[in-house]
Amino acid sequence: MRQALVALACGGMLLSPTLAQEGAREVTFGAVTYALSCAVCHGEAGHGDGEMADELAVPAADLTGIAQRNGGVFPAERVAEVIRGGSAVTTHGGQMPAWGLVFLKDPSGPADGQPATSTAVERRIAELVAFLESIQAKP
Numbered sequence: 748m749r750q751a752l753v754a755l756a757c758g759g760m761l762l763s764p765t766l767a768q769e770g771a772r773e774v775t776f777g778a779v780t781y782a783l784s785c786a787v788c789h790g791e792a793g794h795g796d797g798e799m800a801d802e803l804a805v806p807a808a809d810l811t812g813i814a815q816r817n818g819g820v821f822p823a824e825r826v827a828e829v830i831r832g833g834s835a836v837t838t839h840g841g842q843m844p845a846w847g848l849v850f851l852k853d854p855s856g857p858a859d860g861q862p863a864t865s866t867a868v869e870r871r872i873a874e875l876v877a878f879l880e881s882i883q884a885k886p
């Protein structure tokens with residue numbers, strides 16, 4: 748039994764991509780979605796200086812400083828919540844769209860061309876979170 752489990756575990760490792768590869772894939776897809784949906788307000792590099800920044804009553808946050816503003820820890824769950832729910836969950840009443848809804852209605856679907864089911868939307872949000880984590884300013 749134990750041998751069978753070890754064999755299963757090893758087989759799984761051979762067949763599935765490594766965690767590092769999976770993480771890199773997530774970040775790449777997240778970067779694509781970011782460029783298409785977020786950069787217009789938050790800026791290409793996430794500093795809150797996108798083309799629309801001047802038109803916003805509440806500034807689009809500098810997304811490279813999320814961890815710094817949170818005592819050096821990147822709050823992945825909270826970031827996912829804000830992306831999903833938009834300004835309904837932010838504190839300043841800004842015009843941050845609720846991407847959970849936007850992505851669900853997006854006729855072009857996620858970056859990998861899959862239909863926009865709620866599972867696909869959650870994956871897309873997770874990819875954005877992974878991308879945002881990858882661009883955090885170092886302390």
Ligand code: HEC
Pocket residue numbers: 780781784785786787788789799803805806807808810812813816826829830834837838839840841842843844846875
């Ligand atoms: C129309 C402009 C606009 C677009 C487009 C936009 N945002 Fe925002 N975003 C904002 C504003 C404004 C805030 C600040 C809201 C507040 O504090 O009430 C914000 C806040 C955030 C925050 C919270 C930051 C913090 O430190 O609490 C995150 C995370 C975020 N946006 C991610 C994204 C992502 C990811 C996308 C693309 C999928 C995106 N935003 C697209 C305007 C925008």
